[in-house]
Amino acid sequence: MIQRGFLRMDSPSATTENTPLLLRLWRNQQHRSITIQIITMVVLFTILGMIGNNVATNLEKAGKEFSFGFLNYPAGYDITFQPFISYSPTDTHTRAGIIGLLNTLLVAVSGVIIATILGFTMGILRLSSNWLVNRMVYVFLEFTRNVPVLLHILFVYGIFLYTLPVPKKAINISDTVFLSNRGFYTPAPVFEEGFGYVLIAILVAVLIVFFFKQWAKKIQDTTGKIYPVFYVSIAILIGLPLLTFFISGSPLSMEMPAMKGFNFKGGTSIKPEYIALTFALSYYTSCFIAEIVRGGVLAVSKGQTEAAHGLGLRPNRTLQLVVIPQALRVIIPPLCSQYLNLTKNSSLAIAIGYMDVVATIGGITLMQTGKEMETMIILLLVYLFISLVISAFMNWFNRKMALVER
DSSP states (O other): OOOTTOOOTTSHHHHHHHSOHHHHHHHSHHHHHHHHHHHHHHHHHHHHHHHHHHHHHHHHHTTOOOOSGGGGSBOOOOOSOOSSSOOOTTSBHHHHHHHHHHHHHHHHHHHHHHHHHHHHHHHHHTTOSOHHHHHHHHHHHHHHHTSOHHHHHHHHHHHHHHHSOOGGGOEEETTTEEEETTEEEEOEEEEOTTHHHHHHHHHHHHHHHHHHHHHHHHHHHHHOOOOOHHHHHHHHHHHHHHHHHHHTTOOEEEEOOEEETTEEESSEEEOHHHHHHHHHHHHHHHHHHHHHHHHHHHTSOHHHHHHHHHTTOOHHHHIIIIIHHHHHHHHHHHHHHHHHHHHHHGGGGGGGTOOOHHHIIIIIIHHHHOOHHHHHHHHHHHHHHHHHHHHHHHHHHHHHHSOOOO
16 A cells, blocks of 8 residues: 555656656647747758858859849840830849839739639539530630640740731721731820829729618618619719710820831730730630639539529529639639739740740849849749739638628
């Protein structure tokens, strides 16, 4: 029998007291987790320090100085597509990089919009009960997804180059739009005095539509009465700015493109490189989005659709009010990955001569200055920042669209 007040040497308490302190800390899950994180960070920063020291040593041996002063030097090269801000070869590498960044963002934003529309459309058609439509979409999706995106870009660009005529024989559409292998030329808007009132009217129309939608939703939740929000919103968004436009004396004129020499002058020029890149990236990415949409719709219980039909909802309203809101919680997370892929795939623009940030900073600027390390750091930070912004927006949108239990 064991006397009270004494511990057996083989009891857990006695074993714990005799265990070394470090071993006891390691057996504690919280302490062990903190220790592993500290060790990991020490190893990581040690490796980064070794890499940095190695880079600095090699740059010193090569006689190169690590600096970003080259960004203030004149670029000395031309950029043919500059839709947002002006540029000339005498401008700095910084301005050339900004032009390239804006061109990258233009492809990314327009590509995401087009890919989303095409992807949702093909995803719904993929579920069609019409056998011919279903099979045609299926064949297109499988063919497109299994061919590298670079080949799609080159294929579309080749169509523009070899099927469209030269500028002197450009396809003429009502003497306003001209199609050639050097680009699409359209009338350019020239904003005159008083157009600011039209912009104010557009802003007011957007605010009216926003508050009208909130009011209509509140009325529907309390009384069940449904207002034609879509048609009323379209009427306000078009009617109010259009009315202001005519009242202010039509302060807008158009600059028409005209043939001068060997090419068109004036108007707006949309380069074939931009069209080919955006179109190829859009329909390629839309094929993946279509499968995501199809999977999201199939994830919604069939009973939800049957219940909606039992309440008298039409198929399009069932899809809009019942199926899509529930499918979005499945669709949005992988959809973010496709948006990121499209943005990063835009770096393939250099293959067809589209002057994006890779072709400017990571291409001509790198070759002119010999600043390999600095230009690559700039590109890494640019794509990292764009990716983080896209991820943050999609995370916010995912939280906003999440189903709320009542």
